[in-house]
Amino acid sequence: MAGAAGRVVRRWYPSVLRSSLQVPALQLHMSKTAMRASQKDFESALSQVKRLKDPGNEVKLKLYALYKQATEGPCNTPKPGVFDLINKAKWDAWNALGSLPKETARQNYVDLVSGLSSSSDSSSQVKPEADRKQPGYETLVVTSEDSITKIMMNRPAKKNAITIQCLRVHKYQPSSSFSPTHSDVPSEMYNEIMLALKAASKDDSAITVLTGNGDYYSSGNDLSNFTDIPPEGIEEKAKSSAILLRDFVDCFIDFPKPLIAVVNGPAVGISVTILGLFDTVYASSRATFHTPFSHLGQSPEGCSSYTFPKIMGPAKAAEMLIFGKKLTAAEACAQGLVTEVFPDSTFQKEVWTRLKAYSKLPPNAMRISKQVIRNREKEKLRAINAEESRALQERWLSDECTNAVMNFLTRKAKL
Numbered sequence: 001m002a003g004a005a006g007r008v009v010r011r012w013y014p015s016v017l018r019s020s021l022q023v024p025a026l027q028l029h030m031s032k033t034a035m036r037a038s039q040k041d042f043e044s045a046l047s048q049v050k051r052l053k054d055p056g057n058e059v060k061l062k063l064y065a066l067y068k069q070a071t072e073g074p075c076n077t078p079k080p081g082v083f084d085l086i087n088k089a090k091w092d093a094w095n096a097l098g099s100l101p102k103e104t105a106r107q108n109y110v111d112l113v114s115g116l117s118s119s120s121d122s123s124s125q126v127k128p129e130a131d132r133k134q135p136g137y138e139t140l141v142v143t144s145e146d147s148i149t150k151i152m153m154n155r156p157a158k159k160n161a162i163t164i165q166c167l168r169v170h171k172y173q174p175s176s177s178f179s180p181t182h183s184d185v186p187s188e189m190y191n192e193i194m195l196a197l198k199a200a201s202k203d204d205s206a207i208t209v210l211t212g213n214g215d216y217y218s219s220g221n222d223l224s225n226f227t228d229i230p231p232e233g234i235e236e237k238a239k240s241s242a243i244l245l246r247d248f249v250d251c252f253i254d255f256p257k258p259l260i261a262v263v264n265g266p267a268v269g270i271s272v273t274i275l276g277l278f279d280t281v282y283a284s285s286r287a288t289f290h291t292p293f294s295h296l297g298q299s300p301e302g303c304s305s306y307t308f309p310k311i312m313g314p315a316k317a318a319e320m321l322i323f324g325k326k327l328t329a330a331e332a333c334a335q336g337l338v339t340e341v342f343p344d345s346t347f348q349k350e351v352w353t354r355l356k357a358y359s360k361l362p363p364n365a366m367r368i369s370k371q372v373i374r375n376r377e378k379e380k381l382r383a384i385n386a387e388e389s390r391a392l393q394e395r396w397l398s399d400e401c402t403n404a405v406m407n408f409l410t411r412k413a414k415l
């Protein structure tokens, strides 16, 4: 076993590194008692590692540190001198694991090797786009690649307007382990986005992206949602829509990994308001940001009544949320809603290059950083979401809202 690990190191490292990285057989035997639960997995990871392509020095250091921690526990050797660069790098990597339990280090080692194996398998065989697409979604294209799960709204002919679930049996259950399959996924976009987020929160991607297909990012709530009134009546429809809205926005509040919006074109309504719950927002120079709630007889949602004043100050937020001022991408960036604007001609290339680089950062560190940044606000955001949803439930029953929607649907009005 130790020989296996040693051979890997010999294959990867130049001679100057070899002697210091070889794993003596003795170390492995000494640590036998610590290897109970996943001894077999660990051993298989140690032999698997030798079949991998060179994963680069950063990963090799990580493997080294996890190996040492798993077999010897916390770093227990004197810090090498500043000029002993290689041993210092190794010592730093091991020491950085602090008091991580041996069992956890062993598990992390196994996970890391398994991740490397699957990525080297997949990189040697480039799958066609159609194969990478996850099945089961009708209004989205969901793909996972390069540690990035991309959720793309896919109703370009309708400007990616977000449809509601009306008559289907299967509903998103916040606490269930329901996962999409061909047969039981509802086709409506609110539900599908929730399912895709839920799946992305558990998959092995490091970051998750929401974007749109076609010339629009999204035109917001599909206004024809208002026309499908169930036999129970319009009040019931408003009530179930408010519940759906609250669940939808909660998914963004609770999403545990870095969430990035790639705003490829104009964004309207709820597709704008939830941006305040994203960690990063990249916009094409062609994008605009429009929240015409008063025009539609409605009120803000997506926690924007809280996030927007916080992001851009109450005066600018009021202009958007009360008076429906449409912002250009540059204005939205100046006001802090957008992280960075890219020229439309190079938007996709620049953004995806950036995201691929970010997706290689240590995923757990990114997750924890997000938690630290966001967690203390979660309860507050949920309460705000519930309050906004209640207000909208009433708005949807108002004449102001009904008239605005009818005007759009009968082609009398457009934004």
Ligand SMILES: CCCCC/C=C/CC(=O)SCCNC(=O)CCNC(=O)[C@H](O)C(C)(C)COP(=O)(O)OP(=O)(O)OC[C@H]1O[C@@H](n2cnc3c(N)ncnc32)[C@H](O)[C@@H]1OP(=O)(O)O
Pocket (backbone or CB within 6 Å): 157, 158, 159, 161, 162, 164, 190, 219, 220, 221, 222, 223, 224, 241, 242, 244, 245, 268, 269, 270, 271, 292, 293, 296, 298, 301, 408, 413, 414, 415
């Ligand atoms: C659970 C419920 C939660 C509810 C949460 C509440 C959220 C609030 C909001 O999101 S408010 C925002 C609502 N959105 C709008 O008001 C946008 C309405 N659309 C427009 O004004 C225009 O379509 C446009 C400015 C977005 C684009 O205009 P353009 O001229 O470029 O394109 P068309 O109008 O010809 O649109 C192409 C087809 O797409 C259909 N469509 C576009 N947006 C919507 C929409 N939001 N809802 C339904 N349908 C939409 C449009 O009707 C065209 O369809 P057609 O080709 O069949 O005619």
